[in-house]
Amino acid sequence: MNIPTHPACGMTLARCLACCGVLLAGGASVSAASAAVPDPNSFQVIDLPSDDGSAVLVLWARPDNEVQGVRYAVEIARSATDFESGGFKTEVVTSSAEALASAKPEYFGRSSQNDRRYFAEISPVELFPPPKWPKLTPERLNELAKAKVITQSELTWALSAAENTLAEDKLSAGEKTDRKWLEDFQGYMEIQDRLNELARTRVITDAELARARSVPWNTRPDAELSAAEKAKRKWFESFVGYIKTEDRKARDAQTAAINRATYYFRLAVLDGATKTYVERDGRPMVVSGSARANLFKWGKLNNLIFSLIFGAVVLAFIEVARRRPGLFIRKIAGLDAVDEAIGRSTEMDCPVFFVHGGGSDVGDTATIASISILSQVARRTAEHDSRVHVTNIDPIVTAVSQEVVQQAYTLAGRPDAYNPDDVALVATDQFSYVAAVSGAMVREQPGAIFFMGYFNAESLLLAETGASTGAIQVAGTDQYIQLPFFITTCDYTLIGEELYAASAYLSRDPRLLGSLRGQDVGKAFLMITIFGVSVAMTAAVVVGWDFTWLMDLFIAR
Amino acid sequence: MTRSPADLLRLRRTRHVIYLLVAAVVVLPYLFQLSMPFKPSSWAEKLYHRVDSLKSGSHVLLSFDYDPASSAELNPMAQALLRHCFAKGLVPIVMTHWVTGVSQVEKLLRDTAEEVQKQTGKPVESGKDYVFLGFKPGTSNLVLNMGENLKAAFDKDFYKQPTESMPALTGVQSLKNIDMAVDLAAGTPGVEMWIVYGSDRFHFPLGAGTTAVQAPQLYPFIKSNQLVGLLGGLRGAADYEQLLKKPADATRGMLAQSWTHTLLVILIIGANLRLLAGLFRRKRTRDA
C-alpha cells in the first residue's frame, strides 16, 4: 500500500499530525508559560519602608493570564556569580490574596494597582545567618584525647554521640547523657579554641587568657572538688557568661552588616515541574538591592502631626493665658473641698493623710500630678498649722514627696513644723502597703484623707478603711477601673483628667489654666472628628462609597 | 460628709453583720461540694477555639504575669490553659515578667506536667514537651528582644538548659515563629505591653486573661480585634474549664460567687426598700 508522505518533511500523515500536534501542544505550553511570566519591567527590589534595616521587598506584577495556584520562586544570592554555582537561597511565594501588595497597606498604601502586584518580604539575616563556631569532628576529638584534654572513656562517649544523628526523642537515657556531655564539652572547647583570637581582639586581657587556659575540663561534681578547683570552675562559668555577652554584641554587629549588604535576586514561575525565569535579553534577569535603616516611621506620621498640633495649641493657650489672666475654669467639687477638708482636720486636731497610689512610679504622669496636688495640700496644711502624713510605696516618690512637703512648709513660714517621719516609705509591696496605711488610719483617726495617683486593687481597701474612720475622703486617679470603688466610698472623686487639672485649679497659675484650655480644644476636635467620621462611615455603608482612606488617616501602623 | 459617733457605731454594727453573712455564703458551698451549670462567655469560647484550632506541635507562648496575691483568680486559668496545651500536643513556652511570681509559676507548671504524665502514662519533660524560660528584667525591651531573637533573649531556660538546641524550641527563632500567645496578667507589665510591643509588631494572635476588676480595661482591645479572646476573673477560668470539660477550682468557686452576688443583690434591694419605706413614712407624716 502506498502511504502518502508530506512533501516538506517526508512524514506520513499520521506521523505528521502526531508531530505537529506535539509541536503545537509544546508550543502552546511554552507560550502559556511565557504569557504567565511577570513583566520584567515590574520586577524590582526596594528597601522595606520604616524599619530598622532588616528586610527588603521584592515586587513584581501579576501576569494577565496567571495560572491559578501558581507559585513564584524568589532566588537570593550574595553575588551575581553565585547563581551559576548554585550558592543561592530560594523563597517560594504562592499566588494568593495574602501575597498581593493590597494585603499590606502600611507598606504600599491603598492604590488600586496593589491588587496587581505581588511582594515578598526578604530578611537577609534569616537566609544568610552569621556563621557559628564549627562542631568538634571525630579527628579533633581523637587529637584532644591524645593531648590528654579528655580521658579515653570520655572520648568513647564523645565519638558515639558525634556519630549519633537520631532525633532527641529517639535516644535512650544513656545516649541522651552522652549527647549532653558532648554539647557541654563543645562549649568548653569553643571557648578554649577562641582564647587567642579573643586576646588578640582585646575582648579579654592576657591575664584572663592565661587563667582560662589553666582551667581543666572535668565533669566531677562540686562536692568532689577542692576549694581551688571549685573557685576555678566558678570563675570559668562567669568568664563564659562574659564571653557570651560579648558574642551577642558581635553577633548584633554581624547581623547589621549582613542586612546592610547588597543582594542579588532572580524571579521564576513554578508551574508544576516547570521553572520559568523572568528574562531580559534572553537571560534570567538579575536585580540587586539592599536594606537600609530608615529614619522615620511613616506609618506614625499622623500620630506625630496630631501630637505636634496639640502641643502647639497647649503652648499657644498658655501664652494667651499669661497675657490675659483670669481664664474661666468650671467648678471641680473635689478640689473645692480641699480647703474644707483641711480646715475640718485642723478643728478636730487630727492629721491629714495623703495616700499615694499602690502603683506609684515617678515615671507615671498620674504620680507627678499627685505630687503637684501634694505641694498644694502640704502648703495649706502648714498654713493651718496642722500635720500632713504622706504614705509612699516607691522610694523615689518618697524622696520627691519629702522635698515637696519640706519646701511647702518653708514657704508657709513653718519650716520647724516639718517632720521627715511624716513623709516616709511605708512598704514596697502592694498589700503590705494596704495593711500599713490601714493600720495608720485606724490608729491616727485622720480628719481628711486624700487618695491621689495610680491605684490598683488597694483602692477599695484603703477607701473603705478610711470611710470607717469618718474622715472626709477626696480621691483622684486616672485608672478608670478603680473609679467606681472611689465613687462609692469617697466624698469627692476626681475623674480621669480632673486629676491632671488639679494643679492648675488649686494654684490658679495662669500658665497651667491656659494648658487646660488647650486640652479642651483638643477634646472638642476629637468629639467633632468622632461624630463626623461616624456619620461618614455610616453614609459609606448606605450609599456604597469607599471611605477606607478616611480610616487610614487615624490608624497608626 | 461628717458623721456623729452614733452613726459611726451603727455603721460598724451593720458592717459586721454583712461581713458574717458574706463569710457564710463563701464558705458553705465549699463545705457542701455543690455545683451549678452555666454557659461559657463568648470571649472565653473564642480563646478556647483559637487554642483548640492549633495543630499538634504548635508553639504557644504563655506569659504568666502575676504574683501570688492574684493567684486565686489567675492560677485556675493558667492551669486550664496548660492542660489544654498538653492535651492537644501543643508546646507551651512559659515565662513571667513578674519576679515575685516565678516560683509559683514554676510549681504550677511542674505540678500540671506531673498530673498529665500520670494521666497519660507518657513522660512530659521540660525542654522537650514544654519550656519554662523563667523571669528576666526588661519588660517591653525583653519582648522586643524576643521578637528579634528569642534564643538570644533567653540563652538558657529556668533550669539552666541552653535554648539554642532545645527540642521544644525547634523552629522557633523569635516571636514571629510562635503560633499564638496568651498573657495572664494582674497589672503592669501586662496585656497592654504585649499588645503594643508584641502582637502589633510581630503579628501573632494574642489572647488574654486578667482579674475580674481589670477585665473591662481590655474590652476596647477585644472590639478592635487586637485580642482573640479574654478570660475575666474566676468566671473566665470557670468558663475555660467548662469548655475543656475538666471542672476544677474555678468551677467550684462559681457557686460561692453566685451566692455572694445574690446576697449583695438582696442586701441592696433590701436597703432600697427600707429607704423607700422611710420616704413614704416621712411623706405620710408630712401630709398628716
Add this chain to the structure above:
Amino acid sequence: MVYKRLIPLLLVFVIGLLGFVQEFVPHPLSGQFREEMTMWFRVIGGFALFIGAYSLLHMHVARIRRRMAGWGYSVFVFLGAAVMIAVGLHNGGLGPLAAEPQDRMTWFKWGYENIQVPCSATIFSILAFFMASAAFRTFRARNVGAALLLGAAVIVMFGRVPVSEAVGGWLFGVGHSGVFPRAADAIMEYPNLAAQRGIMLGVSLGVISQAVRILFGIERSYLGGSDE
C-alpha cells in the same frame, strides 16, 4: 540657683524630647537609646531603694523611741526585716554571693511562701467583705442618677454568675435563661465601654498636656518647692 533649677529642667527637656523622637525613629540607634535609658532607670531605682529603706527604718525607730500609738508593730518591722535579711544572706548555705538554689527549699523561700504570700492573700480577700459593705451603704436610689447606677450594678452583678441563668430560666422560660447574662454583657459592652473610652480620651489628652508642661518647664512641682 542654676544647679537646682536650670540643669534639671534642661535634662528633663533633652531626655524627654529624645524619648518622644525615639518613638518615631526605627533606626537601631533609637532602640539602643531606649535600652540604655531603661537600664539607667533601673540603676537609679536601685540606689533609691537605700533612701526608702532608711526612711522606713528611721520612722519606726522614732515611733519606738517616742512610744507612739502602735509602737509594738514597729518592733515587728525590725524583727521581720532582721529574720528575712539573715535567712536571705544564709541562702540555703550558699551565702549571699551565690544565686538562690532552685532545687530545694530555703528558709527565705519558706518565709516568703508561707508568711508573706498568705498575709497578702488575706488582705486581698478582705476586698470581698469591703465590696459588700460599700455596695450596701452606697447603692441607694436617692435620685435618678443613683437609681440608674443601682440598676446597672444589680444587673451586672447578677448577670455575671451562673445562678442568674437558673433564675432567668425560671422567670422567663427555659429558652430565655440567658436574659440576665446578655443584659449584663450589653451594659458592659455598650454604655460602660462608651463611657470608658470617653474617660480614656480625656485622660490621654491630660497626659499629653501634662507632658508638654513638664517638658517645657512650666510644671515644676516634681522638682520640689515652688514654681517660681
